[in-house]
Amino acid sequence: MAQLELVAVPTPTGQPLDGLLYQPSGEVRGAVMLFHGNAMNFYVGASRFLPPSLLDLGFTCLAYNRRAHGTLATRNSRAPEGNAIATVAQSIEDNELARNFLHDRGLPAPALIGHSNGGMLAVRHAADHPDTPALVLLSAHRGGKSMIERGSRTGLLAGDRFDELSAEARRLVAAGRGDELMLFPGWWHVMTARVFCDQLDNLPDIIELAPRIRCPVLYLLGSQEPAELYPLQEFAQRCAGPVDTAVIADCDHFYNGVDTQVTATVTEWLDSVMPARPGRAGPPCR
Incomplete structure (x- = not known):
């Protein structure tokens, strides 16, 4: 068995x-x-x-x-x-x-x-x-580096607010607030600003x-x-x-x-x- x-x-x-x-x-x-x-x-x-x-x-x-x-x-x-x-x-x-x-x-x-x-x-x-x-x-x-924007265009992640939410995540990280949670209109709906920037920059x-x-x-x-x-x-x-x-x-x-x-x-x-x-x-x- x-x-x-x-x-x-x-x-x-x-x-x-x-x-x-x-x-x-x-x-x-x-x-x-x-x-x-x-x-x-x-x-x-x-x-x-x-x-x-x-x-x-x-x-x-x-x-x-x-x-x-x-x-x-x-x-x-x-x-x-x-x-x-x-x-x-x-x-x-x-x-x-x-x-x-x-x-x-x-x-x-x-x-x-x-x-x-x-x-x-x-x-x-x-x-x-x-x-x-x-x-x-x-x-x-x-x-x-293009995956998050591509996914957002299909309704995932940042959806039609990709530019706005990307800029906000960068601003929070630069201000030392990267661990703050952000809400997103598409799946997977929530992540920290730091993780969103990480996904933008570091996906293989x-x-x-x-x-x-x-x-x-x-x-x-x-x-x-x-x-x-x-x-x-x-x-x-x-x-x-x-x-x-x-x-x-x-x-x-x-x-x-x-x-x-x-x-x-x-x-x-x-x-x-x-x-x-x-x-x-x-x-x-x-």
């Missing part, structure tokens, strides 16, 4: 990365890290519905919260944490800490599965770790990173998603390694009602590009 273990990966700020480690009952074929999307967590979306099928293939799976989980939350005090106050640098660091956790368990370099913002971060992680055996991008957004750009990605990639989109935000073809053209693409019909950004089809697409692809059988998982990640 497969084993499920609640884990807490320590971080320098004292906010652990809570998660669930799924361990197959037999020999381990490989490892998978699952990167959740903005304001999500390890027990919703793809981080929840994919691991049981990946277990059946012999993969140990780590689904975990970054410090940028949820929107605003508390833990064992009244100190806030979550997506509204976490930085891009912390998210990049969190993925390194999760990889180190798997290494310390003696597991091989993990395949990466990232949804939305987690997909963008997975591209950055794969670029930093050439031993990544496979990369699955589930509606990975483009990132980069998956198009710029694509030439550094040499492992096999699956880039999956829903048919209802705007190409401006999710550059499937542009990434595939610039990627150094082989890229397979899939567009799921009648599918929104969160895969509502089509999780079975998404699961089949992802598991069949991983099974084809990571053919090592149980007992041949390779050396631990470094």
Whole structure:
């Protein structure tokens, strides 16, 4: 019987990365890290519905919260944490800490599965770790310095008040008030001025990173998603390694009602590009 273990990966700020480690009952074929999307967590979306099928293939799976989980939350005090106050640098660091956790368990370099913002971060992680055996991008957004303005034009984030709210966030940061919360007309509705400026300035750009990605990639989109935000073809053209693409019909950004089809697409692809059988998982990640 497969084993499920609640884990807490320590971080320098004292906010652990809570998660669930799924361990197959037999020999381990490989490892998978699952990167959740903005304001999500390890027990919703793809981080929840994919691991049981990946277990059946012999993969140990780590689904975990970054410090940028949820929107605003508390833990064992009244100190806030979550997506509204976490930085891009912390998210990049969190993925390194999760990889180190798997290494310390003696597991091989993990395949990466990232949804939305987690997909963008997975591209950055794969670029930093050439031993990544496979990369699955589930509606990975483009990132980069234009992403927040592009997203706002579609009604997210600052909406039609992008210029106004960007200027206000810059003003608050310059005045030493960067930790003040700001309200936004679109999803994800609230964040500090400092985090909004951080999102404007520091998101990894998956198009710029694509030439550094040499492992096999699956880039999956829903048919209802705007190409401006999710550059499937542009990434595939610039990627150094082989890229397979899939567009799921009648599918929104969160895969509502089509999780079975998404699961089949992802598991069949991983099974084809990571053919090592149980007992041949390779050396631990470094």
